[in-house]
Amino acid sequence: MEDIIKKRIKQVIKGDQEAFGEIVDIYKNSVYQLCYRMLGNRHEAEDIAQEAFIRAYTNIHTFNQELKFSTWLFRIATNLCIDRIRKKKPDHYLDAEVAGTEGLTLYSQLPSETPLPETELETLELQDAVHKEILKLPEKYRSAIILKYMEGLSLNEISEILGLPIGTVKTRIHRGREALRQQLRYV
Amino acid sequence: MCPDHIIELMHEYLDEEIDLDKEQILKEHLQNCKECETIFYELKKTIIFVKSISQMQTPPDFTANVLARLPKEKKKIWMKRWLKKHPLLSAASLFFILMMGSLVSAWNQDREFSVSKQKNLVVKNDTVIVPKGQVVKGDVIVRNGTLKIEGEVQGNVTVINGEKYLASAGHVTGEIDEINEVFDWIWYYMKHTAKEAVDILNH
Numbered sequence: 001m002e003d004i005i006k007k008r009i010k011q012v013i014k015g016d017q018e019a020f021g022e023i024v025d026i027y028k029n030s031v032y033q034l035c036y037r038m039l040g041n042r043h044e045a046e047d048i049a050q051e052a053f054i055r056a057y058t059n060i061h062t063f064n065q066e067l068k069f070s071t072w073l074f075r076i077a078t079n080l081c082i083d084r085i086r087k088k089k090p091d092h093y094l095d096a097e098v099a100g101t102e103g104l105t106l107y108s109q110l111p112s113e114t115p116l117p118e119t120e121l122e123t124l125e126l127q128d129a130v131h132k133e134i135l136k137l138p139e140k141y142r143s144a145i146i147l148k149y150m151e152g153l154s155l156n157e158i159s160e161i162l163g164l165p166i167g168t169v170k171t172r173i174h175r176g177r178e179a180l181r182q183q184l185r186y187v
Numbered sequence: 188m189c190p191d192h193i194i195e196l197m198h199e200y201l202d203e204e205i206d207l208d209k210e211q212i213l214k215e216h217l218q219n220c221k222e223c224e225t226i227f228y229e230l231k232k233t234i235i236f237v238k239s240i241s242q243m244q245t246p247p248d249f250t251a252n253v254l255a256r257l258p259k260e261k262k263k264i265w266m267k268r269w270l271k272k273h274p275l276l277s278a279a280s281l282f283f284i285l286m287m288g289s290l291v292s293a294w295n296q297d298r299e300f301s302v303s304k305q306k307n308l309v310v311k312n313d314t315v316i317v318p319k320g321q322v323v324k325g326d327v328i329v330r331n332g333t334l335k336i337e338g339e340v341q342g343n344v345t346v347i348n349g350e351k352y353l354a355s356a357g358h359v360t361g362e363i364d365e366i367n368e369v370f371d372w373i374w375y376y377m378k379h380t381a382k383e384a385v386d387i388l389n390h
C-alpha cells in the first residue's frame with residue numbers, strides 16, 4: 001500500500017493528475033470523515049476536504065517522501081478545519097477556556113442533569129447523539145478524539161499530525177474521553 | 188471518593204500503555220469499588236460509541252470535483268498517458284506520421300523536371316509538346332513542366348506540379364490528371380504504390 005502511494009506521489013510531482021485522483025480515492029473517506037466530525041456539517045466538510053486535497057496537490061513538492069503521506073495529509077486537513085472553526089465561532093461563552101485548565105471549557109463542566117431519552121437508543125439517533133457530543137467538545141479535544149477513535153491512528157501519528165508532544169496528546173484524549181463519558185453515560 | 192490515580196490508571200489502560208503491576212492494582216480496585224467500576228464501564232462504552240459511527244462515505248463526485256479544481260495539467264503528461272493508454276492508436280499514429288514524413292520529403296525531392304520517354308514527344312526546356320498530326324502511344328507523365336497537346340495521345344495523361352494545354356486539334360484517348368497540391372499528390376502516390384504492389388503480386 002505504502003509503495004503504491006510512494007509511486008503515485010512521484011507521478012504527481014511530475015504533474016500527473018490522474019495519479020493524484022487515485023490518491024484522492026484512497027484517502028477521501030477518512031479525510032471527509034475528519035472534516036465532518038470536526039465541522040458538523042456535510043457541505044462544509046466536503047468543501048474543506050476538497051480544499052485539503054488541493055493544498056496537498058499544489059504543495060506536493062514540500063512533502064518529505066520519507067514520511068507517511070497520510071500523516072501529512074491529515075495535518076493539512078486538521079489545520080484547515082481548525083481555521084474554519086475559528087473563523088465562524090458563533091458564541092464564545094461556552095467555548096471559552098476555563099482559566100488554568102488547558103482547554104477545558106464550560107461545556108465539560110455542564111452537568112448532564114437531563115439524561116437523553118430512551119428513544120435515542122435507536123441506532124440512528126444514537127449516532128446522532130454521539131456526533132453532537134463530539135461536536136460539543138473543545139476543538140483541541142475533538143481533533144485528538146477523532147484522530148484516535150475514528151481514524152484509528154496511533155498516539156505517535158496524532159502527535160505528528162497535531163505537532164504536539166505525545167504527553168499533550170494523551171492529556172487531550174483523556175479529557176475528551178472524560179467529557180464524552182459524562183455526556184453519554186445515560187445513553 | 189476514589190483516588191485520582193485510579194482514574195489515571197483507567198486512561199493508561201485505555202491507551203493500552205499500562206504495565207502488568209498497575210493493571211493488577213486497577214483490577215483489584217475495580218472489584219471493590221462500584222463507583223469506579225461504573226466510571227470504567229462508561230469510559231469503555233463511550234469509546235465503543237465513538238468508534239461505531241466512524242464509517243463515512245464521501246459524496247459520489249468527490250474525486251472528480253477535486254480534480255476539476257486542480258490547476259491545469261501539463262500537456263506533456265497528458266500526451267504520455269494517452270500514448271500509454273492507447274498503444275494501438277499510438278502505433279498507428281506513429282506510422283501515419285512517418286508515412287507523411289516520407290511522402291512530404293518525396294514530394295520535395297521531386298522538384299526536377301522529368302517526362303516519360305515516348306516516341307514523337309518533343310521536349311523544349313521544361314515544355315513537352317505532342318506535335319500536330321503525331322500520335323503518342325502509351326501513358327504520358329510530366330513532372331514539374333508544361334505539356335502542350337497538339338496531336339493525339341493514345342493513353343492517360345498525368346501532369347504533376349505543372350500545366351497542361353490541350354489544343355483544339357489535340358486529343359487524348361485516356362484520362363487526364365493534373366496534380367498540383369500535396370494532398371492530390373499523396374492520393375496519386377498512394378494509388379500508384381498500391382497499383383505497383385498489385386502488379387508485383389500479379390507477376
